[in-house]
Amino acid sequence: MKADHELITERLKMRPYKNADLLELVEAIHDSGEKLARWLPWCSNQYDQHDAHEWIHASQQNWLYDISYEFAIFRQDNDEFIGSISLSNLSDQTNSAELGYWVKCSAQQQGFATEACHAVAHFAFTTVKLTRLEIVTHLGNLASQRTALACNAKFECTARNRVIENNEPINGLLFSLIPTDIS
Numbered sequence: 001m002k003a004d005h006e007l008i009t010e011r012l013k014m015r016p017y018k019n020a021d022l023l024e025l026v027e028a029i030h031d032s033g034e035k036l037a038r039w040l041p042w043c044s045n046q047y048d049q050h051d052a053h054e055w056i057h058a059s060q061q062n063w064l065y066d067i068s069y070e071f072a073i074f075r076q077d078n079d080e081f082i083g084s085i086s087l088s089n090l091s092d093q094t095n096s097a098e099l100g101y102w103v104k105c106s107a108q109q110q111g112f113a114t115e116a117c118h119a120v121a122h123f124a125f126t127t128v129k130l131t132r133l134e135i136v137t138h139l140g141n142l143a144s145q146r147t148a149l150a151c152n153a154k155f156e157c158t159a160r161n162r163v164i165e166n167n168e169p170i171n172g173l174l175f176s177l178i179p180t181d182i183s
Helices: 019-036 050-066 112-124 143-151
Strands: 013-014 068-075 081-091 096-102 133-140 156-164 167-175
Touching: 013 050, 013 112, 019 050, 050 068, 050 096, 068 112, 081 112, 096 112, 112 133, 112 143, 133 143, 133 156, 143 167
Parallel strands: 096 133
Antiparallel strands: 013 068, 068 081, 081 096, 133 167, 156 167
């Protein structure tokens, strides 16, 4: 897949990560780390420029080899970096992927995650030609659960040992999207 793919919505621009995003990524993680760390263990005040550089480089390689697709999310009106959304764990056998997202604290509760999810789901179904997306959330992550439901994802089950918390497997909630859910 070409690593210059852009998704544009009414309020957002999403594109693959560039090296120039490094400082904004670190800043967003530091600003939101305390709130996001429970759901994203790597998200902490110890996250530094080296970590961001390694992650951006890995993301660029993922795009190059069609392993996963990570998008940086920006507001269209001021180009502010507000978060990340990705298609990961792509499976040829099931023609599916996992849809994951996070938005920094100052941009939460404004519908940005939902808007980004709609755009990336459309990309997944029309460009990547997937037939199923899964959204997996921690049991207590109500914000991600609300976003999944706002995207028209269907709750399927409580999946045993589906997520890791404090290095231990715990149950997670599994939501799914199929192409007819977003039309």
